[in-house]
Amino acid sequence: MAGMDTSEWWEVLPAGIREQVDGYVLRDARIQAIRIVFEAGRARGLGLNDAQLVVHDRYLQHGDRIARTPDSPLDVVSLAARAAGCPGRITAIEAVWDGDTVHDWFVNLLAITADPAGEHPLATIYRGTAVRHLGEGEDAGPLHPSAAAADRAGRALAVRLSVPFHFASPDTPDDQAPRWRP
Structure with a gap:
């Protein structure tokens, strides 16, 4: 056969x-x-x-x-609303690479908190989500589209919340990159 x-x-x-x-x-x-x-x-x-x-x-x-999983919102107002629901005081916004066999590489945007210490997912940025957020015709430059979208959204949220933004490896997908340390 x-x-x-x-x-x-x-x-x-x-x-x-x-x-x-x-x-x-x-x-x-x-x-x-x-x-x-x-x-x-x-x-x-x-x-x-x-x-x-x-x-x-x-x-x-x-x-x-097909009932597709909806994209995570990447506008700063929606991300700030999600962050406001996190327990504890937000001390940083972090972008972290991840990957799987279905989506290839993607970036998770996290709120890092203290009192209680933890990390809280705000958005998962797959390639398709990133392309739609950045705009079909916009060039992400040398970055993977997920990294470009995470960098843009994460920095905007960090500015809004007056906390640091950390993305250890925006240029190269690396799920073992160093994590945020206060």
Whole structure:
């Protein structure tokens, strides 16, 4: 069965599996959908790459019907409102790299607090979120779009809150970069 295209692989899957996969796709649960396709098709020769392509085609098929996770707001008023809800006194705003197999690299914008000490997520900035925030035609320069958007939003929020802004590695994605220390 090797050499089949994605529509042929889709048709080979049992109806129950197809229904389950479409359910995951419509909820924007890509990893779960890929896992189901891969497990159900592996015995017939379907590889992980083929499973990813089958699910990608289902995303294209369903288009606007997919309940996508909404973008985090990056305007300073919304970020300040989120920060105001954090327990404790905000001592800094920090941008931290993270990544996964679905989104590649992205940046988390955090409020760092004292009394009680902690870090509180304010926004997750994926590439698509960043491009929409920066504007389709705007050049992020040498920075990854997520870094450019995080830098812009984080600095604006830090100024508004009169606290330092920390982004240890804006030029290069690095989830091991040094963290904020007061």
